[in-house]
Amino acid sequence: MADPNDLAAERLEFIRMTRDSAAAIAPRDGDLRRVRALPYASPGFDPAVWRQIAKLGWIGLRLPEEVGGAGMSMAESVALYEELGAGLVPEPLIAGSLAATLLAETSETALLDTVLAGQALVAVAWQASPNAIDLVAGPAASRHGVPMAGAASHLLVSVRESGRTRLLLLDPSKVDTVPVQRQDGTTVATLRISGNARRMITEDVGGVLEDALDQAALGTAAYLLGVAEHAFGITLDYLKQRKQFG
Numbered sequence: 001m002a003d004p005n006d007l008a009a010e011r012l013e014f015i016r017m018t019r020d021s022a023a024a025i026a027p028r029d030g031d032l033r034r035v036r037a038l039p040y041a042s043p044g045f046d047p048a049v050w051r052q053i054a055k056l057g058w059i060g061l062r063l064p065e066e067v068g069g070a071g072m073s074m075a076e077s078v079a080l081y082e083e084l085g086a087g088l089v090p091e092p093l094i095a096g097s098l099a100a101t102l103l104a105e106t107s108e109t110a111l112l113d114t115v116l117a118g119q120a121l122v123a124v125a126w127q128a129s130p131n132a133i134d135l136v137a138g139p140a141a142s143r144h145g146v147p148m149a150g151a152a153s154h155l156l157v158s159v160r161e162s163g164r165t166r167l168l169l170l171d172p173s174k175v176d177t178v179p180v181q182r183q184d185g186t187t188v189a190t191l192r193i194s195g196n197a198r199r200m201i202t203e204d205v206g207g208v209l210e211d212a213l214d215q216a217a218l219g220t221a222a223y224l225l226g227v228a229e230h231a232f233g234i235t236l237d238y239l240k241q242r243k244q245f246g
Contacts, residue, residue, distance in 0.1 A: 014072065015079045021056060022080050025049065026087020028230060035088040039185030043151030045091040054118025059096050062215070067104050068116045074215060078222040085226025090186070092121075094219045095147045099124050101212045102156055102167060106201045111154065111169075123152035123172075125191050126209070142192050149177055149189035157193065158209055165206035169199050 038045055053059065061077050063069020077097075084093060096115070099122035103112040114120040125143035127133060143157060155170040176192040 014076055018072075018076045018080045019083045022083035022087065025052065025056075026084055026089040028086045028233070030087060032088065035090055038090045039187075042187075043148070044186055045151075049089075050091050050096075050121075051118040053091055053093060054116060057116075058093055059100050059118065060116045061097065063100060063104055063116075067109075068113060069100075069104075074218065077215070077219060081219045081222040082226040082229075085223035086230045088227065088230060092148050094216050094223065095124065096121065097219070098212055098216045099156055101215070102205065102209065105205050105208050106167065108169065108201055120153045121148055121151050122154045122156055123148045124156045124158075125149075126158040126213070130190075142190060144188075144190050146189045146191055147186075149191065150179060150187060155191070157191075158205075160206070164204040165209055166200055167202045167205055167209075169201045 034046070057070045058080060060067075060069035061072045061080065062074065063071070065071045081094065084091075100112060100115050102124060103115060103122065106112075111120060111122070115122055123146050125146040127143055127145045130144040146155070149155070149172065152172050155172055155175060157168040157170055159166050159168060170193065174194065176194075178190040178192070179187050180189065181187050
């Protein structure tokens with residue numbers, strides 16, 4: 001039987017390695033010109049950096065190895081997201097990982113492979129109301145707050161009907177997309193979906209979707225913690241240098 005102390009030490013080492021690999025792409029003291037410029041231009045991130053992120057296995061960090069993932073725990077993911085937040089990385093890893101998690105529950109294995117390789121980008125559209133985050137019943141007439149919609153090669157839309165939550169796969173070219181630029185320069189979209197643009201790819205992923213959204217929320221909290229740490233560091237450095245009126 002494995003020693004619990006050894007397992008804990010091994011997990012801490014994985015977390016340290018994850019942080020180190022993130023810092024190689026997004027050093028906390030790096031140049032801010034990239035992250036200041038990218039959100040205001042399409043697609044809002046650097047595709048070359050996105051491919052590098054895919055090569056490191058981060059998109060499928062929590063997916064099982066048998067579907068092409070790394071099989072890591074949420075602890076490694078949270079450490080990674082916090083470090084990326086501290087580096088102010090604009091690449092949409094949390095949203096991309098959410099899409100990969102849902103695709104792993106479908107038969108779209110070829111699409112999942114291209115997502116994990118950084119060759120395709122799938123946006124998840126699940127928010128049915130602009131002021132609510134609950135999964136609601138009804139047809140997929142519109143979805144709000146969809147990240148990466150302008151760069152996505154595919155769209156995943158959740159529909160809850162008759163006690164089941166299903167996923168539809170959509171071609172973005174057949175969807176009416178209304179971009180909305182937020183104050184920080186990043187862009188989300190509202191989608192209006194016609195009846196002939198949808199293709200059902202799974203029967204019921206209700207529990208999986210809710211768990212995946214919880215994990216994405218936790219990942220976002222970790223990312224924002226990293227952003228706050230970076231902002232605090234910048235502010236502290238400024239206060240140490242600031243002099244006024246002698």
